[in-house]
Amino acid sequence: MQGVHLESLSTLNYRNLAPCTLSFPAGVTGVFGENGAGKTNLLEAAYLALTGLSDVTRLEQLVQSGEGEAYVRADLESGGSLSIQEVGLGRGRRQLKVDGVRVRTGDLPRGSAVWIRPEDSDLVFGSPSGRRSFLDALLSRLSARYAQQLARYDRTVSQRNAALRSGEEWAMHVWDDALVKLGTDIMLFRRRALTRLSELAMEANTALGSRKALALSLTESTTPETYAEDLKGRRAEELARGSTVTGPHRDDLALTLGGFPASEYASRGEGRTIALALRRAELELLSERFGEKPVLLIDDFSAELDPARRAFLLDLAASVPQAIVTGTERAPGAALTLRAHAGRFTPEPQETRTPEDLSPDSQEVGA
Numbered sequence: 145m146q147g148v149h150l151e152s153l154s155t156l157n158y159r160n161l162a163p164c165t166l167s168f169p170a171g172v173t174g175v176f177g178e179n180g181a182g183k184t185n186l187l188e189a190a191y192l193a194l195t196g197l198s199d200v201t202r203l204e205q206l207v208q209s210g211e212g213e214a215y216v217r218a219d220l221e222s223g224g225s226l227s228i229q230e231v232g233l234g235r236g237r238r239q240l241k242v243d244g245v246r247v248r249t250g251d252l253p254r255g256s257a258v259w260i261r262p263e264d265s266d267l268v269f270g271s272p273s274g275r276r277s278f279l280d281a282l283l284s285r286l287s288a289r290y291a292q293q294l295a296r297y298d299r300t301v302s303q304r305n306a307a308l309r310s311g312e313e314w315a316m317h318v319w320d321d322a323l324v325k326l327g328t329d330i331m332l333f334r335r336r337a338l339t340r341l342s343e344l345a346m347e348a349n350t351a352l353g354s355r356k357a358l359a360l361s362l363t364e365s366t367t368p369e370t371y372a373e374d375l376k377g378r379r380a381e382e383l384a385r386g387s388t389v390t391g392p393h394r395d396d397l398a399l400t401l402g403g404f405p406a407s408e409y410a411s412r413g414e415g416r417t418i419a420l421a422l423r424r425a426e427l428e429l430l431s432e433r434f435g436e437k438p439v440l441l442i443d444d445f446s447a448e449l450d451p452a453r454r455a456f457l458l459d460l461a462a463s464v465p466q467a468i469v470t471g472t473e474r475a476p477g478a479a480l481t482l483r484a485h486a487g488r489f490t491p492e493p494q495e496t497r498t499p500e501d502l503s504p505d506s507q508e509v510g511a
């Protein structure tokens with residue numbers, strides 16, 4: 145399968161990165177350097193330029209301290225055509241352009257990158273809202289309609305909450321109708337998508353060497369069939385609390401390992417394996433949906449001390465048309481290696497090794 149290709153990335157005033165334009169070859173680019181050198185920031189900038197997405201709550205965090213605005217640009221090839229994607233960032237403001245024309249986030253190619261990070265373990269051990277965000281972000285990338293319905297649903301919940309707080313019981317049937325319609329769409333879409341996501345996550349979990357079965361399911365606060373009734377049944381409680389307590393905004397993506405809830409019973413290592421399985425499932429799902437492999441961004445492969453998980457990450461990077469892999473040590477088998485230091489990235493000479501030395505199973509890598 146073909147893949148999205150990030151030809152070059154330019155940044156200006158982005159976090160601690162020095163202004164730069166970096167070219168990336170096909171295959172693996174390894175970026176190594178000391179802690180705080182800017183490796184994560186580089187991947188974050190690449191992800192933002194490729195997808196328009198960022199999970200920071202305050203955009204000004206991304207702007208270099210002391211500066212007013214930041215800018216990232218990706219020159220990429222997708223579906224056989226070249227394009228330039230630019231993101232300008234200011235205080236609470238993000239401006240996107242494709243080939244010089246202003247667009248909205250949803251207009252950028254939605255399957256262009258997947259980012260794997262050490263913090264992904266929070267998906268397993270963190271709150272339901274983190275898992276729900278993972279699911280919603282993924283489904284929003286798979287379907288523009290899902291993204292639209294979700295935004296409408298969230299707006300409706302906020303407006304309904306305001307009406308509940310003002311004690312506007314007389315207006316509730318109007319909000320309930322809107323909520324049931326949008327919420328039902330969301331629940332049905334999640335159920336459909338979960339079937340394939342579960343299969344792919346289970347396969348990845350097995351590929352990671354886990355002997356315990358991973359299962360994904362939705363813990364729903366209501367169902368499409370009973371949503372309207374459930375809202376009526378909790379009306380008094382909702383008026384007292386001033387918030388909507390029933391609906392897909394309260395649901396969880398439940399993860400079980402060997403039949404037990406992973407958030408409560410999985411070990412740290414098992415949790416990490418589940419998180420990697422979810423990310424590989426995301427990669428596969430986006431590839432199936434868009435017919436090309438996303439650019440794979442792997443942050444800090446060297447933090448992965450378990451040999452099976454480390455080999456899995458390096459194999460995954462080698463299996464896609466393009467990957468950027470960071471770490472405090474060199475990634476083996478890289479087509480290009482960049483040394484990171486104080487926000488700058490310098491190409492390193494290629495290591496001369498035999499193909500056997502470059503295998504992820506070799507001593508140095510697995511140690």
Ligand SMILES: Nc1ncnc2c1ncn2[C@@H]1O[C@H](COP(=O)(O)OP(=O)(O)OP(=O)(O)O)[C@@H](O)[C@H]1O
Nearest residue numbers: 159160179180181182183184185205206207208209
């Ligand atoms: N808006 C900003 N302006 C200037 N510097 C920033 C900004 N945001 C973050 N930094 C700095 O960027 C530095 C590099 O962070 P980054 O997370 O990219 O390092 P890293 O190379 O991935 O390190 P590690 O190996 O520890 O993960 C940090 O020292 C951080 O303080």
